[in-house]
Amino acid sequence: MGARRRAGGALVSVDVVIAAFNEAPSIGAVVRGCVAHTPSLGEVIVVDDGSRDDTAAQARLAGATVLALPRNRGKGVALREGLARARAEVLVLLDGDGQDRPDEIPLLLAALAPEVDMVVGSRFMGTFERGAITPINRAGNLALTGLLNALFSARITDSQAGFRALRRSAFERMSLEARAYDIETEMLLQTLARGGRVVEVGVTREARAHGRSGLRAVRDGTRILLRMLRLRARYGAPR
Secondary structure, X not given: XXXXXXXXXXXXXXXXXXXXXXXXXXXXXXXXXXXXXXXXXXXXXXXXXXXXXXXXXXXXXXXXXXXXXXXXXXXXXXXHHHHHHOOOOEEEEOOOOOOEOHHHHHHHHHOOOOOOOEEEEEEEEEEEOOOOOOHHHHXXXXXXXXXXXXXXXXXXXXXXXXXXXXXXXXXXXXXXXXOOOOHHHHHHHHHHHOOOOEEEEEEEEOOOOOOOOOOOHHHHHHHHHHHHHHHHXXXXXXX
C-alpha cells in the first residue's frame, strides 16, 4: 500500500476510485495528479464505463488500475464496481473529467478525523471557476440539497458533490443500488441514516476542458429526487 502517513490523525492507506466515460483527453492528467498528491496511496482505480475512446489506455499509461466495463452502465454502477475492487482503509472518489483538483485530496484526508465517516468536497463552500457549472445545474443542486436537509434534518451544502473521501468501514455498511448520478445522494444518505458523521470542506471546481458532461438536468434531477424520497420512506423521519 505504499508508505503510510497521517490523515485526520490516523494512520491509513488510501485508494482513489474514478468512474470515467469517454474521458481520454483528461483522464491521464487526473490519474497523474492523484498519484502525485495522495498520501499513502495504494492504487488509483479507473472504471472505464464502456468508453468508445481510449480512456482505458490513457489511464493505464498514467499508472492506474483499469476495470473495463463492456458497455456503458452508468456512473453509479461504475463507482460500485470500483469501490468493491478497492482494498484500502480510506477511499477517495473524484471525477475523471478534470473538474476536481487532485491536489486538494489532502484537504479531504485532513478532515477525516477518527470520528468522521465521510468528507464531502463542497463546491458551494469553495470556488466555482468560470464555466464550471451551468445556471440550471446550480439551481437544481441547491434545490435538491435544500430538500435533502429538510427531509433528513441535515446541514449539507453540496449533496451532489462527487469529490469525497470515506472510510472503508462506512462503505461496507452501505447497500447501494443507484446506477446513475443518484449514487452520491444514496451514499450520503445511507451514511447519515446509519448514524455516521459527515463533514464538508471547501474545494475548487474547474471548468471542463474537453467534451461535455453526461448529466442531464431534468432526467437526472428527477432520478436523484426519487432516490431521496425512497430513502426517506425506507429510513423514516430522523430522530
